[in-house]
Amino acid sequence: MADITIDHLHKEFGLGADKVVALEDVNLSIGGHAFVSVVGPSGCGKSTLLNILSGIDVPTSGRVTITQxxxxxxxxxxxxxxxxLPWRSVMDNMLFVQKDRSEATRKRCQHYLEMVQLGDKGSKYPGELSGGMQQRVGIARAFSTEPDVLFMDEPFSHLDAITARTLRKELHTIWADTGKTVVFVTHDVGEAVELSNRILVFAKGGRLADDIDVKLPFPRDVADSEVALMKADVFKTFENLGAMAVT
Ligand SMILES: Nc1ncnc2c1ncn2[C@@H]1O[C@H](COP(=O)(O)OP(=O)(O)OP(=O)(O)O)[C@@H](O)[C@H]1O
Ligand SMILES: [Mg+2]
Incomplete structure (x- = not known):
């Protein structure tokens, strides 16, 4: 379980008339066995936040610390x-992000491929797999380096509803079993309510507008009345923010 501290985080892109504020003075801390969803309308800074948390991008000002x-x-x-990488087999894609190619590493990669039910697909090439299978390889690859914290940017949004549902369940099981911290960006409020124990609602201009504890027991099904009520509550938050429609 990682501890994430975000302190006066501010991010701008461009200069002068082209300036865009992507994140506006964001402050928060994430600790414990957290599954945090980040929701909000398109352009509110969700991916920017994830990119800064994962070190792909740097803040204009402010600080992020992530410790275990x-x-x-x-x-x-x-x-x-x-x-x-389309020219590498599934197993080689997995090995590509590892520190070494030892037998133990290969076994670990195989273990995570099995976790997403692709244990027999190591020698296949990405082009031979469906989109959902490729996404599962991406998830296995992220887990295979055994990170303390996992950042996921709308990982299921391009998948068909049934595959997405299966993967949500798998992800949730992995989260519950491994004790990892997950920060999960989605524009799907139902998905956020189903998976997370905390929902951060961002508003346009990159402002953290609400921070909601979701105390409902797992597993949750979107058909459950309490889950539906919670979803309606988060939607209401959006409406109050005057946010654009979300799905
Ligand atoms: N590299 C960049 N250069 C310039 N502007 C950028 C860049 N990346 C993001 N932005 C701007 O920053 C704002 C936040 O973008 P971001 O991608 O974080 O939004 P988002 O919440 O992830 O949106 P979506 O739901 O559409 O993925 C937007 O106005 C976007 O145009
Ligand atoms: Mg985004």
Whole structure:
């Protein structure tokens, strides 16, 4: 379980008349066994936040620290598209992000491929897999480096509803079993309510507008009345913010 502290985080892109404020003085701390969803309308800074948390981008000002037991935490990132290297086999895509190619590492990669039910697909090439399978490889790859914290940017939004539902369940099981911290960007409020124990609502201009504890027991099904009520509550928050429609 990682501890994430975000202190007066501010991010701008461009200069002068082209200046865009992507994140506006964001302050928060994430600790414990957190599954945090980040929701908000398009352009409110969700991906920017994730990119800064994972070190892909740097803030204009402010600070982010991510620690695990007092040392810098290791992070994994699952992108919206799987971003596999098409000329490498599934196993080679997994090995590509590892520190070494030892037998133990290979076994670990195989273990995580099995976790997403692709244990027999190591020798296949990405082009031979469906989109959902590729996304699962992306998830296995992120887990295979055994990060303390996992950043996921709309990982299921391009998948069909049934695959997305299966993967949500798998992700949730992994989260529950491994005790990892997950920060999960989605524009799907139902998905956020189903998966997370905390929902951060961002508003246009990159402002953290609400921070909601979701105390409902897991597993949750969107058909459950309490889950539906919670979803309606988060939607109401959006309406109050005057945010654009979200799905
Ligand atoms: N590299 C960049 N250069 C210039 N502007 C950028 C860049 N990246 C993001 N922005 C701007 O910053 C703002 C926040 O973008 P961001 O991608 O974080 O939004 P988002 O909440 O992830 O949106 P979406 O839901 O559409 O993915 C937007 O106005 C966007 O145009
Ligand atoms: Mg985004």
């Amino acid at each position: 037991d007092g040392r810098p935490a290791r992070a994994g990132y699952v992108f919206q598209a799987a971003r596999l």
